[in-house]
Amino acid sequence: MSSTPDRYARATLPIPDRPAPGLTTYDAKDPDTSYPPIEPLLPPAGAPNVLIVLLDDVGFGAASAFGGPCRTPTAERLAANGLTYNRFHTTALCAPSRAALLSGRNHHSVGMGSITETATSAPGNSSLRPNTKAPLAMTLKLNGYSTAQFGKCHEVPVWQSSPMGPFDAWPSAGGGFEKFYGFIGGENNQWDPALYDGTTAVEPPATPEQGYHLTEDLADHACNWIRQQKALMPDKPFFVYFAPGATHAPHHVPKEWADRYRGQFDDGWDVQRERTFARQKELGVIPADAQLTARHDEITAWSDMPDELKPVLARQMEVYAGFLEHADHEVGRLIDTIEELGVLEDTLVYYIVGDNGASAEGTMNGAFNEMANFNGMAALETPEFLLGKVDELGSPTSYNHYSVGWAWAMNAPFQWTKQVASHWGGTRNGAVVHWPAGFTERGGLRQQFTHVIDVAPTILEAAGLPEPVSVNGVQQSPIEGTSMLYTFADGSAHERHDLQYFEMFGNRGIYYRGWSAVTKHRTPWIMVGGDLPAFDDDVWELYDGTGDYSQADNLAGKMPDLLAKLQRLWLMEATKYGALPLDDRTSERLDPGMAGRPTLVRGNSQLFYPGMGRLSENSVVSIKNKSFTVTADVVAPADGVDGVIIAQGGRFGGWCLYVDNGKVRFVYNLLGIREFVTEADVVLPAGRHQVRMAFAYDGGGLGKGGDVTLYHDDAPVGRGRVEATQPMIFSADETTDIGYESGTTVTSGYTAASSRFTGRINGVRIDLGDDDHGHAIDPEERFRIAMARQ
Known part of the structure; x- marks a missing residue:
């Protein structure tokens, strides 16, 4: 840092423009005309990158x-x-x-x-x-x-x-x-x-x-x-x-x-932990x-x-x-x-x-x-x-x-x-x-x-x-x-x-002058099943941070007064910084209405327009565990049509409605393990048409299959079957796209580069059926998925 005085008053940002008063001349050619040169704003001398x-x-x-x-x-x-x-x-x-x-x-x-x-x-x-x-x-x-x-x-x-x-x-x-x-x-x-x-x-x-x-x-x-x-x-x-x-x-x-480490972990995690510990001390x-x-x-x-x-x-x-x-x-x-x-x-x-x-x-x-x-x-x-x-x-x-x-x-x-x-x-x-x-x-x-x-x-x-x-x-x-x-x-x-x-999620602790008091409320990989204790029933531990670097020796039983002091101190700090109320709820936090946050998804129908894309899964109505239809208003050119109408997800799970060599196809990709394909029997004629896919969910629980019917306008042109579906999520990062597909593709039938629809799309609508089984999903399961994606 430099000791040179700084000419800017930097406590208020943006730094206020305060031109110094001085002589204003009538003619710029006047010898008394003088203004300081414009200089770019810089931090104080010596400020590092x-x-x-x-x-x-x-x-x-x-x-x-x-x-x-x-x-x-x-x-x-x-x-x-x-x-x-x-x-x-x-x-x-x-x-x-x-x-x-x-x-x-x-x-x-x-x-x-x-x-x-x-x-x-x-x-x-x-x-x-x-x-x-x-x-x-x-x-x-x-x-x-x-x-x-x-x-x-x-x-x-x-x-x-x-x-x-x-x-x-x-x-x-x-x-x-x-x-x-x-x-x-x-x-x-x-x-x-x-x-x-x-x-x-x-x-x-x-x-x-x-x-x-x-x-x-x-x-x-x-x-x-x-x-x-x-x-x-x-x-x-x-x-x-x-x-x-x-x-x-x-x-x-x-x-x-990865091959640089061939064979180095064959002894497992218990042995590796011992080796790491020895190396840390070394x-x-x-x-x-x-x-x-x-x-x-x-x-x-x-x-x-x-x-x-x-x-x-x-x-x-x-x-x-x-x-x-x-x-x-x-x-x-x-x-x-x-x-x-x-x-x-x-x-x-x-x-x-x-x-x-x-x-x-x-x-x-x-x-x-x-x-x-x-x-x-x-x-x-x-x-x-x-x-x-x-x-x-x-x-x-x-x-x-x-x-x-x-x-x-x-x-x-x-x-x-x-x-x-x-x-x-x-x-x-x-x-x-x-x-x-x-x-x-x-x-x-x-x-x-x-x-x-x-x-x-x-x-x-x-x-x-x-x-x-x-x-x-x-x-x-x-x-x-x-x-x-x-x-x-x-x-x-x-x-x-x-x-x-x-x-974090009720797991809490306090560090104070070398001491730490902590309590684990939830185990991260156990998010389904079991009852969480009341916060007041959580068991606190006490560690001497100056002599116990790794929190190995719990002193709670030996020093209850100090533990109580630190527990109170945690409560005061938590209050000061907004950590209260503690919140270990699951379904309530995942439902926007119950959590009190805005949402982009409302109702049982959603309309999309061509060019829309990068729509995250939580900004599109969920078609999981229910019947649904996808209806697209498209114009097919006279020389034929190809490309994606709508796609959600990608290589590791999702679905798409697209046209291949003039024939409409619906593909459901189950976890990248199996594809279920339904193809129209006839080519989509030139001109403006309503292309529709209807999925009739079997019901009876989550992740079940269903029957697929494809339509040109009101005429059925293809039937197929999806044996099983994904009940919770398609992807953590793949999105929904209209008229093309970004990222990995739902099917190998096209690439992202070749996915553009060659006709015209006027609009695409998803309509949900009334046989929603989403209510049957365990709220703790929803929470586990949200946490595992972060």
């Missing part, structure tokens, strides 16, 4: 930089020349962590107590960031930074995620980023993602067959943007937020990266006296898993490890680009290895196609089926996740996993800070308690920028994080962030 890298679903014990089995040479490189933080914390879930990171406030303070899909009207869970808490990117932009985000954004309220917005919560609109290239939502297909450039939907620049991969694409865009920024605005610092979907499921990676990233926490009964021992399944389980972890190494390699390309431009010394880099603990949302067996689990059809993925698909794990034909056992192992040495905000397995993530111009120590370890809300105030202090009092005319509430800058120069400095609450 900033790069935040945030990986997804990486546990503390996964990356080699923190003792894990997945090689992360870029993280190690930065750590060797920077600082490693071994007590850095997140919120235990992706969207809340990201909202906290980008605002410097606790997740409930910015309305993100959970994920957007379970938002309620309670302020702490609304998914709406108050305008009194402006995002960091906005503050930096209004102070003269160039700003850009690449990758995942899961902070857009679900009712604002359609192509019509509103875009207040999108990164390049209300989020403060001048550039955004990435995806909206919790996860995405790494081989064929649904992408946005700003708020405009775009298609990937290549196909998987041509070597496309999302992380590589994001890195390409980030590197190109940084080069252009420095070429055109060399005096202006940048703020880049690089948040790839890696390593969130699906675990997609080129085969050669590296010194955990204290020498730290203990390895025990495996809970909810997690099956490796030795008790079926022998025939073990090759599949081992391959799941090989694929994941390759995915993480591949992501780290792409981060390395960003670092190399910054170094080649000669500005790495002046760039403050935060490399945060995970937005929460490792994900335990893949069940004990893992999955080849997550959608089978989401639809209660995991039984279809038998050991024999999985063995037959083992070589496809990670490929474009898979939508895979690993076993709960691997998630537990990747969180070594801590208890529990993602979603469990009470224990460090859900909230402690490795972090590396690199800023050669900002501190002199190289390869240092920092053990002060830090939290994701500390990143924003650190950046502001490093840039010499005040916390804004007013942004866009709105008075701001104080930032709630604590700057970490004091730790840069002094590894022994007394920690300043000594009080922090945690809460």
Whole structure:
């Protein structure tokens, strides 16, 4: 930071234009005519470039930089020349962590107590960031930074995620980023993602067959943007937020990266956890006296898993490890680009290895196609089926996740996993800070308690920028994080962030001056069946954080008075930041009407027009477990017609109505395992016609089959049968499109490139029957699906 006085009053943003009074001449040629030159707005002298890298679903014990089995040479490189933080914390879930990171406030303070899909009207869970808490990117932009985000954004309220917005919560609109290239939502297909450039939907620049991969694409865009920024605005610092979907499921990676780990996980998760623990102590990233926490009964021992399944389980972890190494390699390309431009010394880099603990949302067996689990059809993925698909794990034909056992192992040495905000397995993530111009120590370890809300105030202090009092005319509430800058120069400095609450789905905890009191209310992978205890009946645990790094020795029985004090303190902090009321409801939070949030879907009929697309599943009426019709008003040209009329979902589950060589077809794709095809007997004549598909649901429960009839106008032209359907969800990232299909295609009968309808579509309507079996779906099952997708 520079000691040179700054001429701007930066507490009010945008900085008010205040021209100095002076002589106004009549003629510009008058010698007394004088105006200062126009100068671009810049932050104070010495303000660094900033790069935040945030990986997804990486546990503390996964990356080699923190003792894990997945090689992360870029993280190690930065750590060797920077600082490693071994007590850095997140919120235990992706969207809340990201909202906290980008605002410097606790997740409930910015309305993100959970994920957007379970938002309620309670302020702490609304998914709406108050305008009194402006995002960091906005503050930096209004102070003269160039700003850009690449990758995942899961902070857009679900009712604002359609192509019509509103875009207040999108990164390049209300989020403060001048550039955004990435995806909206919790996860995405790494081989064929649904992408946005700003708020405009775009298609990937290549196909998987041509070597496309999302992380590589994001890195390409980030590197190109940084080069252009420095070429055109060399005096202006940048703020880049690089948040790839890696390593969130699906675990997609080129085969050669996964093959680097062949045979390395054949001994299973129990042995791997022991190896990681030993390596962590060897590296010194955990204290020498730290203990390895025990495996809970909810997690099956490796030795008790079926022998025939073990090759599949081992391959799941090989694929994941390759995915993480591949992501780290792409981060390395960003670092190399910054170094080649000669500005790495002046760039403050935060490399945060995970937005929460490792994900335990893949069940004990893992999955080849997550959608089978989401639809209660995991039984279809038998050991024999999985063995037959083992070589496809990670490929474009898979939508895979690993076993709960691997998630537990990747969180070594801590208890529990993602979603469990009470224990460090859900909230402690490795972090590396690199800023050669900002501190002199190289390869240092920092053990002060830090939290994701500390990143924003650190950046502001490093840039010499005040916390804004007013942004866009709105008075701001104080930032709630604590700057970490004091730790840069002094590894022994007394920690300043000594009080922090945690809460997620009733899992809650409090950290205070070395002590932590915690209670786990819900197990993340057990979301169906069983009764949750009353909040007051939850059993609290007490840990000495100064002498028990991993929360291995529960002292609740020995120190009840201290536990009671911390419980009261949690309640006060939860009240202060909007974590109350606690909410462990399921169906109520998934139903927009009961939750009190807006919805785009109303009634039993929906009309679409040509060109509409990228419509998420929650913005289209649900045709599941009921009869329905699709009616399209189309015009077929005289020389024949082809292409998609309407398609929902994609390769891993969905349906479409399209025309192939002049004949109308309806295809129902069941989980990518089986296709049911009904084709018209005759070609669609030239001219304007009503094309209709009627599906008569069998009834009698969920996921049943039904009969299909195709019509030209009122004349039946084809009949067929669908033997079974998906009762819950088609896809986490695929959408509904009219007149074409984006992403992966429901059927191999066409490609995304060839899917455009060659005639004219005037409109398409879906009408639902009155035989709805959706009410029969267990509300806890709905909740499980919403959670597993985030």
